[in-house]
Amino acid sequence: MDLATILAILDATMRSATPLLFACLAGLFSERAGIFDIGLEGKLLISAFFSASIAATTGSVWIGLLAGIASSLVMSGIHGVASITFRGNQLISGVALNFLASGITVVVGESWFGLGGRTPQLEGAARFQPIELPFTGALSGVPVIGPVYAELISGHTILVYLGILAVAMTWWTLYRTRFGLRLRAVGENPESVDTAGVSVLRLRYTAIVITGVLCGLGGAYLSTGLAAGFVKEMSAGRGFIALAALIFAKWRPWYALMACLLFGFLEAVGNRFQNIEFLGINVPTQFMQALPYILTVVILAGFVGKAIPPRAGGQPYVKER
Amino acid sequence: MTKLPPWVDIVVIPLISLLLALIVSGLVIVYIGENPFEAISIMVNGAVGSAYGWGYTLYYATNFIFTGLAVAVAYQARLFNIGGEGQAAIGGLGVALVCLALPWPHWTIALVAATIGGAVFGAAWAAIPAYLQAKRGSHIVITTIMFNFIASALMVYLLVNVLKKPGSMSPETARFPEGAFLPNAYDMFWWLGFSRSAPLNITFFVAILCCVLVYLLIWRTRLGYEIRAFGQSESAAVYAGINPVRITMITMLISGGLAGLMGINAVMGEAERLVTDPVQGAGFVGIAVALMGRNHPVGVFLAGLLFGMLYQGGGELEFEIPAVSREMILVIQALVILFTGALDNMVRMPFEALFSRLRKAEG
Numbered sequence: 095m096d097l098a099t100i101l102a103i104l105d106a107t108m109r110s111a112t113p114l115l116f117a118c119l120a121g122l123f124s125e126r127a128g129i130f131d132i133g134l135e136g137k138l139l140i141s142a143f144f145s146a147s148i149a150a151t152t153g154s155v156w157i158g159l160l161a162g163i164a165s166s167l168v169m170s171g172i173h174g175v176a177s178i179t180f181r182g183n184q185l186i187s188g189v190a191l192n193f194l195a196s197g198i199t200v201v202v203g204e205s206w207f208g209l210g211g212r213t214p215q216l217e218g219a220a221r222f223q224p225i226e227l228p229f230t231g232a233l234s235g236v237p238v239i240g241p242v243y244a245e246l247i248s249g250h251t252i253l254v255y256l257g258i259l260a261v262a263m264t265w266w267t268l269y270r271t272r273f274g275l276r277l278r279a280v281g282e283n284p285e286s287v288d289t290a291g292v293s294v295l296r297l298r299y300t301a302i303v304i305t306g307v308l309c310g311l312g313g314a315y316l317s318t319g320l321a322a323g324f325v326k327e328m329s330a331g332r333g334f335i336a337l338a339a340l341i342f343a344k345w346r347p348w349y350a351l352m353a354c355l356l357f358g359f360l361e362a363v364g365n366r367f368q369n370i371e372f373l374g375i376n377v378p379t380q381f382m383q384a385l386p387y388i389l390t391v392v393i394l395a396g397f398v399g400k401a402i403p404p405r406a407g408g409q410p411y412v413k414e415r
Numbered sequence: 416m417t418k419l420p421p422w423v424d425i426v427v428i429p430l431i432s433l434l435l436a437l438i439v440s441g442l443v444i445v446y447i448g449e450n451p452f453e454a455i456s457i458m459v460n461g462a463v464g465s466a467y468g469w470g471y472t473l474y475y476a477t478n479f480i481f482t483g484l485a486v487a488v489a490y491q492a493r494l495f496n497i498g499g500e501g502q503a504a505i506g507g508l509g510v511a512l513v514c515l516a517l518p519w520p521h522w523t524i525a526l527v528a529a530t531i532g533g534a535v536f537g538a539a540w541a542a543i544p545a546y547l548q549a550k551r552g553s554h555i556v557i558t559t560i561m562f563n564f565i566a567s568a569l570m571v572y573l574l575v576n577v578l579k580k581p582g583s584m585s586p587e588t589a590r591f592p593e594g595a596f597l598p599n600a601y602d603m604f605w606w607l608g609f610s611r612s613a614p615l616n617i618t619f620f621v622a623i624l625c626c627v628l629v630y631l632l633i634w635r636t637r638l639g640y641e642i643r644a645f646g647q648s649e650s651a652a653v654y655a656g657i658n659p660v661r662i663t664m665i666t667m668l669i670s671g672g673l674a675g676l677m678g679i680n681a682v683m684g685e686a687e688r689l690v691t692d693p694v695q696g697a698g699f700v701g702i703a704v705a706l707m708g709r710n711h712p713v714g715v716f717l718a719g720l721l722f723g724m725l726y727q728g729g730g731e732l733e734f735e736i737p738a739v740s741r742e743m744i745l746v747i748q749a750l751v752i753l754f755t756g757a758l759d760n761m762v763r764m765p766f767e768a769l770f771s772r773l774r775k776a777e778g
Contacts (some may be wrong), residue, residue: 132560176757180764185495185556187757189702190749197745198443204740205447211740326742334560341557378576384568387561391543394553394561403554 097238101245103362108246108254109320110365111358113138113329115257116312117336118343118350119264120305126268126345127301128281128406132188133173134309135333136195141166141313143199146213146324147206149220155318158220162317163310169195170306178298181410192333200326211326213317222251222319251319253311258351260308265347277301281404284411294411312336338390345404357386423766425714429707429755431762436750443746449736461731462724468731470600470613475697476723477615477680480622482701483719484629485674487710491633492666493646498544498559499674500698501566502537506675507682508570509536511578511588511689514682519594526597529679530621537675538668540566545667549660555667567692574691588689597684616684622719625673626712632669633712642666674698700726703748706756722748 117134124131141162149158169191176187200211207213227248233240268274280287280297288294316332317324335357342356343349364382419428441451462472482499489496496502513532519525544558574586583589599616600609609615633639645652645662653659681693700722707721708714729744754762 132556172753176753180758180760182757182760185497186702186706186752189497189699190752190757193699193745193749193752197742197749200742201443201447201740201746205738211742331564334564337557338561378572380568380572384565387564391547391553391558391561394551394558395547396551396553
């Protein structure tokens with residue numbers, strides 16, 4: 095394998111990892127606050143749809159992005175009302191929202207565009223374009239570093255860089271701010287937060303809003319950055335891979351980045367090679383697709399370092415009366 | 416908290432939730448610019464207005480009863496089995512392997528063997544998440560979701576590389592031998608006007624039998640009592656000498672087996688060959704069916720019929736009004752799950768307030 099191939103795969107890894115990363119961080123905020131969210135998939139999908147359709151009609155990807163985030167926030171809001179206010183089952187709410195996204199994106203898309211659930215092809219300002227970082231030209235003559243800089247580090251859309259930035263900001267928020275401390279506490283022991291006079295409901299709603307915004311960014315990247323338009327079911331299980339990555343990372347931001355890069359790498363390798371020879375054994379591509387899930391089950395089984403979720407996860411909070 | 420009378424809990428609240436789901440779905444149809452009342456009459460007519468419609472409605476209902484029972488049984492032990500999709504697919508694999516293994520002399524023998532094959536394979540696919548939940552405390556919701564994806568990758572691999580009929584372009588097995596063909600609605604009830612192509616087959620009666628057996632198991636046996644006790648309170652059950660590992664394993668094996676039985680309907684009864692996705696989302700519909708049916712076999716049966724009507728009627732809807740795409744079914748399904756499941760308290764709370772006020776007024 096030569097440098098160009100390796101770089102192409104790593105470049106694809108960055109692009110595949112970005113939507114996973116946004117969804118994974120989104121899940122992190124929600125689950126750290128004690129709200130299970132298996133509706134990440136649906137939020138990615140609905141945001142992908144609304145970003146692409148509004149970008150297609152207005153011609154501006156930024157307005158599209160806002161629409162995507164707004165649609166994802168609506169889904170978050172429903173999840174919040176169901177699981178926080180009405181103390182419903184968070185898993186069931188997530189299942190429902192995933193179906194809702196699968197259905198509504200095609201029903202509305204067909205009604206708006208009549209293209210069998212697709213949006214029109216996005217071009218120019220209706221899509222996020224790659225950004226050429228400075229010094230790409232100056233470094234191009236340098237061996238190894240030049241191509242690495244040009245292929246791997248430079249030349250992504252702004253959302254890819256925003257994704258990396260979001261990891262740092264998540265870490266800082268979670269571990270260096272008062273809000274972060276309270277957020278972590280509300281997912282472990284909401285009674286203590288309540289006793290300290292801080293509103294459990296407000297903290298959880300705030301977490302869910304952040305989840306909605308992050309999923310919105312991830313979904314917008316899918317349809318306006320990675321692809322040039324919306325196709326039905328285009329999230330293709332990424333919300334669940336993100337959930338897997340979150341468990342893999344044991345609900346920690348920097349590890350989430352690593353897990354998403356790993357799963358993105360698996361996707362990139364699986365897309366590039368139909369069959370992979372590994373130590374003389376022919377590894378089928380379906381195995382590569384299933385690998386994130388298999389790894390997560392192994393981690394969950396606790397044979398390689400046990401993954402312990404936030405303690406109050408999934409339980410609605412009932413204030414003492 | 417006020418205890419509601421059973422008729423409110425079992426009849427009124429689910430009906431109001433269903434009504435709310437239909438109202439919101441109707442608003443979506445209005446938004447698209449179509450008439451919701453016309454849509455609903457097309458759906459009902461398409462689902463139950465003809466023998467042709469019934470042939471599909473009851474076929475879908477059979478699938479949903481199996482997957483619904485799977486969710487319901489697991490829920491009695493408060494285990495949320497979201498892996499019906501994967502268990503049913505692997506169950507279908509088991510059914511196909513049985514059907515292809517021998518030149519079956521008669522469908523009755525083949526049906527018995529395929530039932531065992533489907534149940535064993537479905538149960539096996541539930542066994543690992545069950546073991547991990549029981550022994551290692553891994554959250555069964557997450558592991559069963561993961562196993563759905565692993566199952567779908569496995570099915571594609573097997574059909575592309577191992578089981579594909581030689582010389583065929585599409586990833587599917589050879590057609591099953593003739594002795595494994597189940598009698599369909601036309602063979603049995605042609606005098607009721609079913610069409611020759613009706614997918615409804617004898618498996619429908621197997622599904623009804625399963626409803627009865629699940630009822631007997633859960634409410635009339637010692638094991639069922641243990642399952643329910645474990646579901647109500649794990650600590651109390653342990654104190655009473657019930658082994659939590661055993662109950663978790665057994666409940667999930669039964670649940671996976673029931674999901675796997677869907678394969679006899681979809682794979683053996685309808686397709687008569689194995690394709691990569693024989694389940695087509697029915698595993699997830701089972702969640703909605705169990706929720707609507709309050710995890711009781713009778714409720715699951717009725718909710719299964721309702722969703723069968725929804726699926727068949729939704730197909731007709733797209734045919735009659737092309738502006739409303741088939742995915743409208745998913746929207747209605749999502750709203751039913753949302754209102755009957757997640758937003759249950761929204762409908763319940765006003766009733767509880769009402770009844771507690773009534774009781775105060777009386778006493």
